[in-house]
Every structure is written in structure tokens, then in C-alpha cells.
Amino acid sequence: MSDAANPAALSCPVPLEVTDRVQLGHGSGGKLSAQLVARHFLPHFDNPILSQLGDAAVVGVAGGELAISTDSFVVHPLEFPGGNIGALAVHGTLNDVAMMGARAACLTAGFVLEEGLSLAVLDRVTAAMAQAARDAGVPIVAGDTKVVERGKADGLYINTTGVGAMDSAFRPAPARAQAGDAVLVSAPIARHGMAIMAAREGLSFQSAITSDSACLAPLVDRLRHFGMDVHVLRDATRGGVASALNEIAAASDVGIEIDEAAIPVPGDVRAACELLGLDPLYVANEGVMVVFVAEERAEEALRALRAHALGAGAVRLGRVVAAHARLVALRTALGGTRVVDLLPGDQLPRIC
Ligand code: MG
Secondary structure, three states, rough: OOOOOOHHOOOOOOOOOOOOOOHHHHHHHHHHHHHHHHHHHHHHOOOOOHHOOOOOOOEEEOOEEEEEEEEEOOOOOOEEOOEEEEEEHHHHHHHHHHHHOOOOEEEEEEEEOOOOOHHHHHHHHHHHHHHHHHHHOOEEEEEEEEEEEEOOOOOOOEEEEEEEEOOOOOOHHHHHHOOOEEEEEEOOOOOOHHHHHHHHHHHOOOOOOOOOOOOOOHHHHHHHHHHHEEEEEEEEOHHHHHHHHHHHHHHOOEEEEEEEEHOOOOOOHHHHHHHOOOOOOHHHOOEEEEEEOOHHHHHHHHHHHOOOHOOOOEEEEEEEEEEOOOEEEEEEEOOOEOOOOOOOOOOOOOOO
């Protein structure tokens, strides 16, 4: 029996009983998102490229290979400490292209604007978006705008698509994790989600928590010379590190074991998570990736990551194991083990 047919099988908290309507949890990046894609999108759109379910699709064009990724951004609020929806829309899509080992060549941007949106806010969003694209050296080459009536959108939504050239010698992919791989994480986790949460709820912590929103391509370039020894890269966005690891365990049909004591969480972020009852492993990041690399190259890879500002806090998180295929296990500080499952729904809706 599937989880959907048997709500009792879902782990707590279950967001809502199964209904015939879309729920917020369908956008969480967790189990409900996976079900939505598997039941309502893939049966209609399925093809060998889409079914890879990588961060970007790899498409053969005119003798070469392109990585193509598209992403829509609905984050609320539009502006938050450390960024805004415009910069995020550039970083998020460029990161998905970078996770395939591809070098981004161009971006497109589509805007849905709500009647009544402040033009000053729009200008701040587009200025940040343009700056993020310039910083990455990737032009926004096509765009579209639509306007809907007041109340029919929440200020503005942005869709971006990124196109990049694949690298034949450097091809990380979700299905390439192997037993014995080291699992690294490039930076301390959970900043983006907690920055959004604090901005949304008007919470003030002793130090302002800022989003980690950043383009990871320069960090990926640090790993490029490791070639095929980098087995998997994935940016740990919606659903956090826990969801990214679960997706990789499933795609590669391997087990993953992580060490609780190794999980890097900034002190103020940890305090905020504890206050709100959130597990940082499931909180969204926008400038953090997990890296699966052959064990014999792991220390060298860590040094390469740490040599760049975005990877200064890179650590070894765990390992890939032959046991418990498709499960992620956490070794607790007390020596116990627990399963790190996909959440059924949302800790934090509209985070990206
Ligand atoms: Mg991604």
C-alpha cells in the first residue's frame, strides 16, 4: 500500500489528509512533491531525458550536449536579509545547471506581476537579478512579462531557465553515488530557510540571519579537475540536505550514513531552529551543495572547496554504504542510529 493510500504510514507531522486538491505540501520538495511529479506530471510528459530527474536535463543538440534547467520562484517575502527574489531566481537556476557539471551560457526570465506592485520594489528585484547574472558572467538573453489583476498573485513571481554546455570529462549525476564514496557538504546549512522565516514572521534574533543565496558555479569549478571522481553534486534547496540525500540514495540505489556531530549549523541558525521546532537538515539552502566523491580524493576535495569563500566551511558529512539501499541513516551523537526520511509535506512553504 502506498503512503497516499495509507496516511497512517506517513511520519508525523502529516500536513493534511489525502484529498483531490493541490496542497501547499505538494510544493515542499518532500514526499508529496515527489508524488505530485510521479502521478500527475511524469505519466503525461515522460521521456528518457526527463525521467533522469537530474537538476538539469541533458539534451543532445547539433553534435553537442546542453544542460537545461527551469525553475519558478514564489518566495515570500520578496525581499529578505541576504537577497531578494531576483537574485535568488538567478542563483537557483545557475546552481541547477552547475550541479550537472555544465557551464552556464545564458538565462531567460519570465515575470508574472500583480497589479499594484510597487515599481520601486520591481526595480530593486531586477537590479539584483541583473547584478547576480553579471557576477556569474551569464547574460539574461530573453524574457517575458505578464500582469494579473490585484489579488491574483502575491506581488511577483519569476521563472528562469538556464542553458549550459556539458563537460564530457566532468559529469556528476544523481545516479552515480557508489558504496565507499565520501559525502561532503560545502557550507553550514539552514541559513536561507531561517532568514526567510525570520523575515516573514517578524522574528528578531540576536544576530540577523542572512540567506546564503549564491551562485555555486565557482565552487564547482574548483572540483572540475577531479573529473569523474566527483560522482554526485546536488544543491540542497527546498527540503534541505535531508531531501537531497534521500533523492541521491534513491537514484543510485545505495544507502547513505551521516554523522550528527558533523552537521554544520551556524550557532544563531541552530538557536532559531530550536526555537521554532525545525530540524536544520530539512531547512532550505540556496548556496550549499552536497558532494559525493571517491574516498581517496575526499581530503583533496575538501581542501579545494575550502580554498573558496563559498566553501570555507566545507566538511565531511558521512559516507555511502552498501547496506540499507535507498535509506539515509543518521548516526546520533549518543551512538544510536535513526532514519532520515523525506518529510511528507512542508516545514516552511514558499521558501524559494
Ligand atoms: Mg537543484
